[in-house]
Amino acid sequence: MKPYLKLIRPHQWIKNGFVLIGPLFAHRLDALTLQSAFLAFLAFCASASCVYVFNDLLDVEADRQHPTKCKRPIAAGLIQPARAWALTLLLAATAALLALVAGPWVLALVVCYWLINIAYSLRYKHVAILDVFMIASGFMLRILAGTLGLGLGVSNWLLLCGMMVTLFLGFAKRRAELLLLDGQRHDRNAVRRVLEDYSAPLLDHCISVCAAGTIVSYSLFTMSADTVRIHGTDKLIYTVPFIIYGIFRYLYLLHGHGRGNDTASDLLQDRHLIMTVGCWLGLSVWLIY
Known part of the structure; x- marks a missing residue:
């Protein structure tokens, strides 16, 4: 299991804490709001891990030449690409289900997150300045999921x-x-x-x-x-x-x-x-x- 945990990068889930900013600063820490926010948080955790696996599959050759990324499970040959693709689909399905339960707007924002990251991985990660703006947009979608996605003001x-x-x-x-x-x-x-x-x-x-x-x-x-x-x-x-x-x-x-x-x-x-x-x-x- 260790290579798979390393592949999905659970330590990166801390970034999804941006989802919880909305309820905190909207003065809405009631049980229902917190439940929806937690589901949105989990949806973005699964989405982020899905994107990480997807990127590792696309960048496997470049990662093998990187001083630290060469140790990633796919680049190091610890996980076969076929299994990584299956994990990507599983994580995407999990994220979609969690987001749908949290709210339709959360699901829409998760889909936008996927589309932006697919465009980034396939093309725009090679465009200076725009690449960083696209990364930042993923965090903005997290904030919006925890505010507009939950029906909160921002x-x-x-x-x-x-x-x-x-x-x-x-x-x-x-x-x-x-x-x-x-x-x-x-x-x-x-x-x-x-x-x-x-x-x-x-x-x-x-x-x-x-x-x-x-x-x-x-x-x-x-x-x-x-x-x-x-x-x-x-x-x-x-x-x-x-x-x-x-x-x-x-x-x-x-x-x-x-x-x-x-x-x-x-x-x-x-x-x-x-x-x-x-x-x-x-x-x-x-x-x-």
Whole structure:
């Protein structure tokens, strides 16, 4: 079972926590809403794993030339392609069923997630800038699944913040790949063709813009009149320092320790990031509820 668990990457499911942002900031933590949100969360977990397997099947030759991806189960020959395709279909069916139970709009958003990722895998992952925007769109669909998909309202500032932080993580991932490949002298084109169109200065500028956009948009969200009215407090501004520290810590890991290639692993392995997210979440819940 270990190769199959490694193939579906359960540690990446933490990214689907974006689905739960909606109920938290919509002041809707009743049992029915939480049940639907949890089903949407599971649907995106299955969908994400389905996409991971699909991508590994398409990229098997490139992965075999990558310094770390060569250890993935399909590239390493631990799982046969036929079984991987069967797993892909099983995960897709599971995701569709869970999404349908959560709500028709959740199912529609899951289907959009599949279509975007299929287009990304087949064509647009080779188009610089657009590739990162398509990755970010997957996170935006998670936020929408936890808001509009569950019939909840959503702040435009929160949506903007979600877009900026996911773009930040996407460009940071490309920067980490450049650092990794340059350090080990691998052929960029053989590993990821789009890296030929990126440069370190370009990515650093993109990361800086997105980091600033994240901080500003989240700060404006905490101070907006709608946020104060819905939550009955203007104290959410006190959670902003955790956002700023988290971004700076991530940049430190990226440039100081060569991290950033796997956001979920970085979050789960760095105690500073774990404490930052925990403090932000705990303070947010305490102030709101």
